[in-house]
Amino acid sequence: MKYITEFRNFEAAQALSREIHTVLAQSKPSGTQPAREIKIMEVCGGHTAAIHKYGIAGLLPSQLRLLSGPGCPVCVTSNSFLDYAVALAREPDVIIATFGDLIRVPGSRSSLLKERAEGRDIRICYSSLDALQIAKDNPSKRVVFLGVGFETTAPTIAASVKRAREEKVTNYLVLSAFKTMPNAMKALLESGELGLDAFICPGHVSVITGSSIYDFIARDYRTPCVISGFEPLDLLQSILMICRQITEGRAQVENQYQRAAQAKGNALAQDLLKEIFVLSDSDWRGIGTIPASGLALSPEYSAFDAAKQIPLKIEASRENPGCICGAIMRGVKTPAECKLFGKVCTPESPKGSCMVSDEGTCATFFKYARP
Amino acid sequence: MSDYLQSHKKITLAHGNGGKLSHELITRLFVPAFTESAESLNPPEANPNEASGLQELADSARIIPPSTNLVFTTDSHVVNPIFFPGGDIGKLAVTGTVNDLAVMGAKPLYLTSGFIVEDGFEMADLARIIDSMAKTARECGVRIVAGDTKVVEKGAADRIFINTSGIGVLLPHAPAGAASIRPGDAVIVTGTLGDHGIAIYAGREGINLKTELKSDCAVVSPLVERAMQTCSSIRVMRDPTRGGLATTLNEFTHQRNFGIEVFESRLPVREEVRGVCELLGFDPIYVANEGKLVLIVPPSSAEDVLKALKEHPLGYDSAIIGRVTERAPGRVFLRTVVGGERILDMLIGDMLPRIC
Numbered sequence: 001m002k003y004i005t006e007f008r009n010f011e012a013a014q015a016l017s018r019e020i021h022t023v024l025a026q027s028k029p030s031g032t033q034p035a036r037e038i039k040i041m042e043v044c045g046g047h048t049a050a051i052h053k054y055g056i057a058g059l060l061p062s063q064l065r066l067l068s069g070p071g072c073p074v075c076v077t078s079n080s081f082l083d084y085a086v087a088l089a090r091e092p093d094v095i096i097a098t099f100g101d102l103i104r105v106p107g108s109r110s111s112l113l114k115e116r117a118e119g120r121d122i123r124i125c126y127s128s129l130d131a132l133q134i135a136k137d138n139p140s141k142r143v144v145f146l147g148v149g150f151e152t153t154a155p156t157i158a159a160s161v162k163r164a165r166e167e168k169v170t171n172y173l174v175l176s177a178f179k180t181m182p183n184a185m186k187a188l189l190e191s192g193e194l195g196l197d198a199f200i201c202p203g204h205v206s207v208i209t210g211s212s213i214y215d216f217i218a219r220d221y222r223t224p225c226v227i228s229g230f231e232p233l234d235l236l237q238s239i240l241m242i243c244r245q246i247t248e249g250r251a252q253v254e255n256q257y258q259r260a261a262q263a264k265g266n267a268l269a270q271d272l273l274k275e276i277f278v279l280s281d282s283d284w285r286g287i288g289t290i291p292a293s294g295l296a297l298s299p300e301y302s303a304f305d306a307a308k309q310i311p312l313k314i315e316a317s318r319e320n321p322g323c324i325c326g327a328i329m330r331g332v333k334t335p336a337e338c339k340l341f342g343k344v345c346t347p348e349s350p351k352g353s354c355m356v357s358d359e360g361t362c363a364t365f366f367k368y369a370r371p
Numbered sequence: 372m373s374d375y376l377q378s379h380k381k382i383t384l385a386h387g388n389g390g391k392l393s394h395e396l397i398t399r400l401f402v403p404a405f406t407e408s409a410e411s412l413n414p415p416e417a418n419p420n421e422a423s424g425l426q427e428l429a430d431s432a433r434i435i436p437p438s439t440n441l442v443f444t445t446d447s448h449v450v451n452p453i454f455f456p457g458g459d460i461g462k463l464a465v466t467g468t469v470n471d472l473a474v475m476g477a478k479p480l481y482l483t484s485g486f487i488v489e490d491g492f493e494m495a496d497l498a499r500i501i502d503s504m505a506k507t508a509r510e511c512g513v514r515i516v517a518g519d520t521k522v523v524e525k526g527a528a529d530r531i532f533i534n535t536s537g538i539g540v541l542l543p544h545a546p547a548g549a550a551s552i553r554p555g556d557a558v559i560v561t562g563t564l565g566d567h568g569i570a571i572y573a574g575r576e577g578i579n580l581k582t583e584l585k586s587d588c589a590v591v592s593p594l595v596e597r598a599m600q601t602c603s604s605i606r607v608m609r610d611p612t613r614g615g616l617a618t619t620l621n622e623f624t625h626q627r628n629f630g631i632e633v634f635e636s637r638l639p640v641r642e643e644v645r646g647v648c649e650l651l652g653f654d655p656i657y658v659a660n661e662g663k664l665v666l667i668v669p670p671s672s673a674e675d676v677l678k679a680l681k682e683h684p685l686g687y688d689s690a691i692i693g694r695v696t697e698r699a700p701g702r703v704f705l706r707t708v709v710g711g712e713r714i715l716d717m718l719i720g721d722m723l724p725r726i727c
Binding site for chain 1: 636645649652705706707708709710711712713714716719
């Protein structure tokens with residue numbers, strides 16, 4: 001099948017694997033000194049899932065270490081946001097509309113799943129336009145869509161807000177926790193705790209934003225960046241491109257995913273984002289508040305901003321003390337180092353956000369590679 | 372029957388209250404269809420002292436199975452939509468239970484059928500479903516010997532649910548079960564994966580495909596018999612329905628001292644099924660089948676069994692897809708298309724509700 005089997009070809013994958021081994025062997029220090037570990041972070045949760053699903057790590061030299069980054073929308077969503085969503089759900093005239101994964105994520109004291117079992121009106125949508133329809137169908141209620149995700153998801157929600165205004169739907173609101181990637185990547189580099197050698201940059205985010213958002217990482221931090229697709233050959237080729245940059249001493253932004261991501265990105269989506277949202281500080285689970293790393297509804301659209309229209313007092317949020325989702329999301333720890341992993345925290349009964357989503361590091365690790 | 376359908380267009384609560392309308396429904400629709408189907412079977416199969424509960428409307432059927440080495444099972448069917456490409460809820464209600472008996476290495480003989488119908492259900496649809504059950508039962512040589520019908524008020528059930536229970540007798544060389552599996556054994560699947568689940572899902576969600584993808588809904592007895600005639604030491608057979616092949620293989624390895632290695636590149640999957648799965652984020656190895664077998668056989672007879680299966684139309688796409696290993700006891704591993712390796716876990720969560 002076009003665009004599937006070609007990108008999963010066995011011989012091509014084996015050839016790329018051999019080439020990666022060759023490139024790294026050439027750069028190996030002479031004598032008996034062991035090769036140094038090379039740490040590459042795949043920022044996007046979709047990449048994490050694909051890497052494990054195809055067993056990519058088994059095709060790589062042992063000196064290469066792939067670290068999963070903070071690119072799973074559900075995982076990076078903070079407890080304070082979930083607590084706010086729970087409080088909104090308890091308001092008498094509110095319907096919560098959300099993507100499915102989010103309802104299972106435990107907040108500080110409850111989850112949307114528990115609230116739904118208590119009888120709150122919480123509905124799963126596949127599109128923000130479904131949520132808008134719920135608002136039209138329930139004019140006496142306020143419908144709050146929980147906006148989580150990155151530059152990939154945000155434009156579709158922006159479109160729903162714009163349409164709500166055009167169609168004069170006044171009971172449609174968005175609680176925004178949208179996040180943007182570049183400053184989160186910067187925060188990881190600046191923390192100094194990782195010693196990262198390179199980034200595999202998110203493919204779908206780049207389809208929207210274009211490739212220039214990573215320029216400062218290559219230039220200022222001398223860290224190679226390769227935008228990658230999601231098939232096994234995409235990932236292997238991206239890793240090869242990174243290895244070549246490293247051995248040749250280059251640090252550039254390269255685009256492996258040229259069939260989808262263009263240098264300038266999607267102008268229509270970018271304009272929509274600029275019209276509806278403004279950059280804001282954002283709270284990332286496990287990382288904390290990162291300046292200018294989120295999207296809030298712009299003042300012009302504040303009539304659709306749930307945080308403005310339904311201000312609620314929320315008890316201070318708290319984390320499950322045993323859960324190390326934060327450290328896992330920063331790439332500092334692996335799921336195997338978590339005491340809860342696979343014992344009390346499983347996909348059926350998640351204790352932390354990383355175990356909930358299909359793209360979550362812990363869920364992926366549990367499904368494909370648990371010890 | 373047609374004059375009955377003319378005068379009774381819809382099921383009402385009175386059709387399930389045990390009174391006159393119930394009696395009429397049973398004697399006009401159910402009894403003739405199931406009796407004719409049973410009587411068309413070869414007389415040697417029937418024992419003259421047996422009595423189906425249907426014709427005399429007795430409370431039970433009297434059965435005299437040819438051996439006391441029995442298998443007995445039950446299955447409820449709630450598929451939505453009730454008519455789908457390749458089958459309907461009636462056919463599925465027969466094949467589902469018959470297959471559960473057959474994979475034990477048994478000859479299926481008797482079925483019971485319990486109907487729960489929603490008030491207002493079209494009588495013509497009920498007749499069509501009953502016909503489909505009778506036809507399928509006749510084709511696979513089982514007799515529907517007892518039944519029950521309940522009608523519930525609107526909203527208390529979604530149109531129609533059917534439970535069937537079945538009895539069969541074990542044949543010589545029936546598989547010994549998962550405990551007899553040994554490292555080195557071969558894993559065989561008898562055709563393309565996920566056809567049923569994706570056909571139902573595509574039909575329900577209005578996904579238009581260039582080709583008509585049909586459910587693989589079928590009785591697997593011919594394949595079971597062929598395999599058992601070819602190999603007298605089949606370890607285990609199963610029909611990988613809900614949860615798909617991956618879940619079935621995990622059931623084999625659960626708490627055992629062997630593992631199973633599966634080769635992704637050898638898994639038979641139709642292009643349409645792969646396409647729909649890619650779009651929706653499903654994996655065909657977790658999608659339900661309704662006319663496939665997975666068998667574990669000793670390595671020495673694997674090729675012969677494969678050949679015998681492929682000679683039957685139902686088994687044309689059969690393939691040896693994996694092997695039993697000493698390493699990784701209790702686990703199923705997938706050798707991926709690109710040569711990597713990973714765990715192949717059980718299905719977690721409900722990927723496609725109400726597909727059978």
